[in-house]
Amino acid sequence: MLEATQTETGFGRRAFLRIGAAAAGALLIGFPLRPAKAEAGIFAPDAFIRIAASGDITLIMPQVEMGQGIYTAISMILAEEFDAAFDRITLEAAPPNTKLYANPLFGIQATGGSTSVRAWWTSLRKAGAGARALLIAAAAQIWEVEPTTCRTENSEVLHDPSGRRLAYGALVGQAAGMTPPKDPPLKAVADFRLIGKPLKRLDTPDKVNGKAKFGIDALRPGVKFATLALCPVFGGKVGRVDDGLAKAVPGVRQIVVLDDLVAVVGDHMWAAMQGLAALDIVWDEGANASVSSTQVWAQIRAASEKEGAVAKSIGDPAKITGSGETIEAAYELPFLAHATMEPLNCTVHLTADTCEIWVGSQILARAQAIAAKVTGLPLDKVVVHNHLIGGGFGRRLEVDYVETAVRIAQKVDGAVKVVWSREEDVQHDIYRPVYRDRMTANLADGKIVGWKHRVTGSSIMARWLPPAFQKGIDPDGVDGAVDIPYEIPNLRVEFVREEPPAVPTGFWRGVGPNNNVFAIESFIDEIAHKTGKDPVAFRRDMLVKSPRLSAAIELAASKAGWGGALPARVGRGLCAQVSFGSFVATVAEVEVDNDGEVRVKRLVSAVDTGIIVNPDTTIAQLQGGLIFGVTAALYGEITIENGRVQQSNFNDYRMLRIDQTPMIEVHLIKSGEAPGGIGETGTTAAPPSIANAIFAATGVRLRRLPIDRDVLAGRKSA
Amino acid sequence: MIALRINGETKAVDAPGDVPLLWALRDLLGLTGTKFGCGVALCGACTVHLDGEPVRSCQLRIGAIGDRAITTVEGIGATAAGAKVQKAWLDLEVVQCGYCQSGQIMSAAALVAATPDPDDSDINAAMSGNICRCGTYVRIREAIKLAAKSA
Numbered sequence: 001m002l003e004a005t006q007t008e009t010g011f012g013r014r015a016f017l018r019i020g021a022a023a024a025g026a027l028l029i030g031f032p033l034r035p036a037k038a039e040a041g042i043f044a045p046d047a048f049i050r051i052a053a054s055g056d057i058t059l060i061m062p063q064v065e066m067g068q069g070i071y072t073a074i075s076m077i078l079a080e081e082f083d084a085a086f087d088r089i090t091l092e093a094a095p096p097n098t099k100l101y102a103n104p105l106f107g108i109q110a111t112g113g114s115t116s117v118r119a120w121w122t123s124l125r126k127a128g129a130g131a132r133a134l135l136i137a138a139a140a141q142i143w144e145v146e147p148t149t150c151r152t153e154n155s156e157v158l159h160d161p162s163g164r165r166l167a168y169g170a171l172v173g174q175a176a177g178m179t180p181p182k183d184p185p186l187k188a189v190a191d192f193r194l195i196g197k198p199l200k201r202l203d204t205p206d207k208v209n210g211k212a213k214f215g216i217d218a219l220r221p222g223v224k225f226a227t228l229a230l231c232p233v234f235g236g237k238v239g240r241v242d243d244g245l246a247k248a249v250p251g252v253r254q255i256v257v258l259d260d261l262v263a264v265v266g267d268h269m270w271a272a273m274q275g276l277a278a279l280d281i282v283w284d285e286g287a288n289a290s291v292s293s294t295q296v297w298a299q300i301r302a303a304s305e306k307e308g309a310v311a312k313s314i315g316d317p318a319k320i321t322g323s324g325e326t327i328e329a330a331y332e333l334p335f336l337a338h339a340t341m342e343p344l345n346c347t348v349h350l351t352a353d354t355c356e357i358w359v360g361s362q363i364l365a366r367a368q369a370i371a372a373k374v375t376g377l378p379l380d381k382v383v384v385h386n387h388l389i390g391g392g393f394g395r396r397l398e399v400d401y402v403e404t405a406v407r408i409a410q411k412v413d414g415a416v417k418v419v420w421s422r423e424e425d426v427q428h429d430i431y432r433p434v435y436r437d438r439m440t441a442n443l444a445d446g447k448i449v450g451w452k453h454r455v456t457g458s459s460i461m462a463r464w465l466p467p468a469f470q471k472g473i474d475p476d477g478v479d480g481a482v483d484i485p486y487e488i489p490n491l492r493v494e495f496v497r498e499e500p501p502a503v504p505t506g507f508w509r510g511v512g513p514n515n516n517v518f519a520i521e522s523f524i525d526e527i528a529h530k531t532g533k534d535p536v537a538f539r540r541d542m543l544v545k546s547p548r549l550s551a552a553i554e555l556a557a558s559k560a561g562w563g564g565a566l567p568a569r570v571g572r573g574l575c576a577q578v579s580f581g582s583f584v585a586t587v588a589e590v591e592v593d594n595d596g597e598v599r600v601k602r603l604v605s606a607v608d609t610g611i612i613v614n615p616d617t618t619i620a621q622l623q624g625g626l627i628f629g630v631t632a633a634l635y636g637e638i639t640i641e642n643g644r645v646q647q648s649n650f651n652d653y654r655m656l657r658i659d660q661t662p663m664i665e666v667h668l669i670k671s672g673e674a675p676g677g678i679g680e681t682g683t684t685a686a687p688p689s690i691a692n693a694i695f696a697a698t699g700v701r702l703r704r705l706p707i708d709r710d711v712l713a714g715r716k717s718a
Numbered sequence: 719m720i721a722l723r724i725n726g727e728t729k730a731v732d733a734p735g736d737v738p739l740l741w742a743l744r745d746l747l748g749l750t751g752t753k754f755g756c757g758v759a760l761c762g763a764c765t766v767h768l769d770g771e772p773v774r775s776c777q778l779r780i781g782a783i784g785d786r787a788i789t790t791v792e793g794i795g796a797t798a799a800g801a802k803v804q805k806a807w808l809d810l811e812v813v814q815c816g817y818c819q820s821g822q823i824m825s826a827a828a829l830v831a832a833t834p835d836p837d838d839s840d841i842n843a844a845m846s847g848n849i850c851r852c853g854t855y856v857r858i859r860e861a862i863k864l865a866a867k868s869a
Contacts (some may be wrong), residue, residue: 054803066815067813067814067815067816068785068814069814191774201811201813203813204807204808204811204813207812207813207816208804208807208819208823209791209794209795209804210750210752210790210791210792210820211751211792212816214816214817216753216754217744217750218751219745219750220747220812225745250734250735259809266731267745267746268737268742268744268745268746269741269744269745269754270733270735270737270738270741270745273757326821339851340815340818340851341753341761341815341816341817341818341850341851341852342753342755342815343754367864388816389747389813390815390816390817390818391851391852392815393813419754422755422756422757422758424728454725547781561721616811620814622815623854623856624853624854626853627853627855627856628851628852628853645842649756649757649758649760650756650760650761651758651760655849656853656855657845657846657847657848657855658841658846658850658855658858659842659846660860661855661856661859663856664856674846
C-alpha cells in the first residue's frame with residue numbers, strides 16, 4: 001500500500017515525532033543512533049523505518065518517485081538489511097528536512113542525476129541493518145540468550161536453538177530505550193533475498209486504476225482553479241490588462257495581475273483558461289524582445305573560439321595538437337524543453353500565518369524555502385505535501401512554478417490550484433542549454449595521441465548550486481568529458497561558460513553527459529572511419545584498462561549483429577559511455593529514406609551498472625531513457641525568435657510515439673561492483689548511436705541535433 | 719445542471735454545456751484519474767470511453783454527451799477488456815511515472831475490446847495518439863498483446 005501522498009510532509013523533525021505519536025499503538029526513536037524513545041508504541045530505530053506494535057512497517061522515502069521506480073528500490077535496500085516482510089510495508093514520503101534526508105551525493109534534498117541508489121546504497125543498508133540488530137538485541141534480552149544465536153526473517157526474530165520467535169511488532173516495547181549499534185554488519189551480496197530480484201513495483205497498482213495522486217490531482221475543499229500567462233518574451237513585464245471580457249466568462253472569479261504574469265482564477269480550469277484567452281494583455285516586452293536563435297548561436301560559436309578554463313589536463317600539452325595528423329570537428333546541441341506529461345502545477349493555501357502547499361517536486365526543501373521567502377513566513381509555517389511526479393526529467397528540480405503559485409495565492413482567498421497550460425509549460429520552461437563542443441584529435445600511426453575537448457555552454461551549476469562552480473568550471477558541464485574512458489596519453493578538457501541571452505537553462509534528463517557523450521562518441525566514430533578502422537575495434541584498442549566498458553561493447557555488438565550485412569541506406573552505429581557510474585554500450589540500427597526521414601529500427605544496449613537492485617526496473621529505465629533520447633535526436637529543438645519560444649505544444653514540439661518506437665533490447669551484465677546510476681544513461685546513449693548509424697547508412701555526418709532531414713535528403717549541405 | 723452517466727452512476731454537474739468533460743470530471747466531480755496533458759487532443763492523456771469508444775475528453779463538451787455512457791479509468795476495471803489490460807499492465811510493469819497511463823489504458827482497453835487479436839499495425843493505429851514521455855511504448859505493445867491473449 002502506498003501512502004506517500006497522504007502524509008504530513010511539511011513539519012520537519014518535531015512533527016515527524018508527532019505524527020509517530022498520532023499513529024495508534026506504536027513507538028519511535030531518534031536518528032541517528034540516539035536511545036530509543038517510546039512514543040505511543042511506534043518504534044523508529046532511525047529516520048527511515050517505523051514499526052508499529054501491530055507489526056506494520058513504514059519505510060520513509062528520502063527520494064521522490066517520478067517513474068524511475070525509486071520507491072521500490074529504496075524499499076528493497078532497506079527491507080533487505082532489515083529482513084522485513086516486503087509485502088507488508090507501507091511507504092511514506094520524507095518531509096523536507098535537509099539534516100535527515102539530504103541526498104548524500106548532493107548535500108541537499110534532491111532527486112536527480114541518476115544518484116538515488118548510488119547515494120543511498122550504503123547509508124540505507126546501514127539503517128536497515130542497525131534496526132535489525134536492535135530488534136535482535138531486544139529479543140535476546142527477553143529470551144536471555146546471546147544475540148549471536150538469533151537470526152531474523154520476514155519481520156521476525158528467531159532463536160533456532162529453542163525454537164522461539166517474536167514478531168518485530170512484539171519487540172516495540174522492549175526496544176524502546178535501546179541504542180542501535182554503530183556499525184552493524186551488512187549482508188554479503190550472496191545472502192541478498194530481495195536485492196537483485198525483479199520485484200513488483202509498489203507504486204504501480206494505483207497508477208492503472210486512476211487512484212494515484214499526482215500534484216495536479218490535489219483537490220482541497222473549496223479550491224479555486226487558476227491558470228497563468230507569463231510574458232511571451234523572456235523577462236518581460238505586464239504592461240496593461242483589459243479584463244472586461246474575461247470577467248464575463250462564466251465561472252471566472254478573479255483576475256490576478258502581478259508585475260510579470262497574469263492569472264485567471266475560476267471555478268474550474270476551463271473557466272480559468274477561457275478567462276485567460278479573453279484577456280487583452282499588452283506586455284512590456286523589455287530588453288529581450290529581439291533575441292533569436294541566430295543570435296544565440298552566433299554568441300556561443302564566438303565564445304567557443306576563446307580558450308576555456310582547464311577542467312582536465314593529462315600528458316604533454318604540446319602533443320595535444322602536435323605534429324601528427326590533426327582532425328577537428330564541432331558538435332552542437334539545441335535548447336530542449338522537458339515536456340513532462342504532467343504540466344506544471346502547484347496548489348497553495350495561504351493564511352495569515354501558514355502556507356500549505358500540494359505539489360510534485362524533485363527538490364522539496366527548496367519548494368518549502370521559496371514559499372517561506374515569498375510569504376515572509378518562518379520555514380516551519382510552510383507545510384509541503386509532496387506527491388507522485390508525472391515526469392520530472394530535471395524540470396521539477398526548479399521551484400519557479402511553486403514561487404509563481406504562492407505569489408498568485410497571496411491574492412486569492414482560500415486554496416488555489418495553479419495549472420500551467422501545455423503552451424506555457426513549453427514556452428516558459430527552464431531549458432536544456434545549447435552546447436557547442438569543439439574537438440581536436442592528434443593522430444600518430446592511426447592512434448589518438450592528443451585530444452582536446454572544449455565544451456562551450458551555460459553553467460547550470462553556477463545558478464543552481466553556486467559552490468559547485470569553481471574556477472570557471474561547471475562539473476556537470478564537463479561530466480563525461482573529463483572522465484572520457486579512452487586511453488589517450490595527452491588530453492585537455494576546457495569549459496567556456498557562455499550564458500545564452502534571455503533563455504533560462506537547467507538540468508534535463510541525461511544532464512552533462514548528454515552533451516559530452518554525443519560529442520565524444522560522434523568524434524570517435526569519425527576518427528575510426530577516417531583511419532579506416534571498425535568503430536568497435538577502434539574503441540576496443542583504447543579500452544585496454546577498462547574491462548567493464550569493453551565487455552559491454554562486445555556484448556552489445558554481438559547481440560546487435562555488428563558487422564553483419566545490411567540493406568542499402570541501413571546502418572549500425574555504436575555509442576560507448578561510462579556515465580553515472582554505469583558502463584553502457586548501445587548499437588542503433590537505422591534506415592534513412594531518400595526523403596531524409598530516419599527510422600530507428602532497433603536499439604541494443606548492454607549495461608554493467610554494478611549490483612542491480614531491481615533488474616526489471618533497470619531494463620525499464622534503459623528502454624525509457626533510450627526513447628527519450630530518440631525523441632531528442634529525431635525531433636527535439638526549441639528555437640527562439642523575437643525573444644520568445646516558437647514551439648508551443650506537441651504539434652511543433654514532437655515526441656516519439658509508439659508507431660515510431662524501435663525494437664529495444666537491454667542486456668544486463670552481472671556485476672558485484674557498487675551500484676551505478678541508470679535513469680539517464682539511455683537518453684545519453686541514443687543520439688550518438690543514431691548519428692553514427694546514419695553515417696554508416698548514408699555517409700553523411702550530422703554534427704548537430706536534431707537530425708536535419710534536408711541534409712540527409714541532399715537538399716542542403718551539412 | 720447537466721446529468722452525466724459516468725461509470726454506471728448518474729452525476730449532476732453544475733456547469734455550462736460548453737465545459738469539456740475533462741474539466742468536469744477532474745475539477746467538479748473529483749474524478750482525477752483522467753489527466754490533462756495538452757488540452758488540444760495531441761497527447762491522449764485525457765482519453766475516456768463514450769459508449770465504449772475512446773474519445774479525448776478535453777474536446778468533448780458536456781452539453782453534447784446526452785445519455786451516452788461515459789467510462790473513465792476509475793471504472794474501466796469493471797469491463798472485461800479493461801480488467802485484462804490493467805492486469806497485463808501490472809504483469810509486465812508497463813508503468814513508470816504513470817501520468818499518461820490512464821489514457822494509455824483507456825485506448826488499449828478499447829482496442830482489446832474491439833480487436834480480439836491485435837497485431838502491430840492495429841496497436842500502432844489505436845495507440846499513436848497517446849504520448850508517453852517516460853517511453854513505456856515497448857511494454858505497452860507487449861502488454862496489449864498479453865491482455866488480448868488472456869482469458
